[in-house]
Amino acid sequence: MGRAKAKRALVLAREIVEDIESNARGPGDRLLHEDAMLARYDVARATLREALRFLELQGVIHLTKGRGGGPVVARPQTADFASSMALILQFMDADLQALLELREAIAPTVAARAAQMATAADLAALEGCLAQLERERESPQFEETNRRFHDLLGWASGNPTFGLLISALHLLTRSMSVGLGYSAQERDTQLRCLGRVLHAVRMRDVAGARRQMDRLIAGSTQYLAERSPELLAQKVRWGNANRET
Structure with a gap:
């Protein structure tokens, strides 16, 4: 044509x-x-x-x-957005480090917005997800449920662009960190930090939610950099967003 x-x-x-x-x-x-x-x-x-x-x-x-x-x-899904995003980022030569920096920039703001906007249904979903994460402390599903908590928090912000971007980032980073996993100590740390974030959101503590999420994300990035520094240089590929979950 x-x-x-x-x-x-x-x-x-x-x-x-x-x-x-x-x-x-x-x-x-x-x-x-x-x-x-x-x-x-x-x-x-x-x-x-x-x-x-x-x-x-x-x-x-x-x-x-x-x-x-x-x-x-049909209804366009997060995976459709993530796929387009991955295709563009591949031609920009973006790597996992760039995605993690983006997450560091927006995650605290997302948590702060959730502290303002989360509905009773949002809080119930977050509490249920955290309870599931506690049960999965030693399960291979821990990382995926962890991502889902952050996805729920994004949508609880009341801003669909936050929810969409957070969920899309997780679709991209999931396939780039397959097999990495968290140590038992890091899982305990993640659970404590997520609990503090949720408490701040529940109490409508905007500054506290921002602060706790900032600490969580910074610590998570540091853990990843120390455990598998070569992973941060992994390039984004279009296929990253097409992986079946």
């Missing part, structure tokens, strides 16, 4: 997204069949199919096959 046609396909993809939004279409809703879409948007078949493939790659729709098939509205 030439540049002009590719540009038209992108413009059409944006039009389709606008129509999905203006018509309050939700996940599972079917869009028009191909012939109806061709008439609706007055474009060539190749342009329409290119636009639909682009939207499918972005997680906006999925294309069903067979009789009665066609485009069905």
Whole structure:
């Protein structure tokens, strides 16, 4: 497809997204069949199919096959964002150190916002996650549940961009640190620190939540740097975000 046609396909993809939004279409809703879409948007078949493939790659729709098939509205997931982020970061030659520095910069602010905005449901989810983490002190699932606590805290901030970015960072760093694990001592440290963060959030102690999270993240980064310094230079790759969990 030439540049002009590719540009038209992108413009059409944006039009389709606008129509999905203006018509309050939700996940599972079917869009028009191909012939109806061709008439609706007055474009060539190749342009329409290119636009639909682009939207499918972005997680906006999925294309069903067979009789009665066609485009069905989906909901873009964190993994879609993480995949795009990883692709760009690969060309920027970014490494794990850069991701950890980003986490250090935003995690304390996320905790502080959660102390302001967390709902009763958010607090219940965080408390449940911490209790599960206590039970998994010696389990291989400890690291994954630890990440989930931070994800929940991000979404508890009341700012969806924080939740999205924290969760995306975890999708990227998960596959870059497979097999690293925490020592028994570090797990105990993590549990104590997370408990202090949660207490501050529960008490609506904004400054305390920021301070406790800052200590937790700084200590975690130091632990990683001392235990496996070569890991920090590992480059971000597009496939990092595509790993099955």
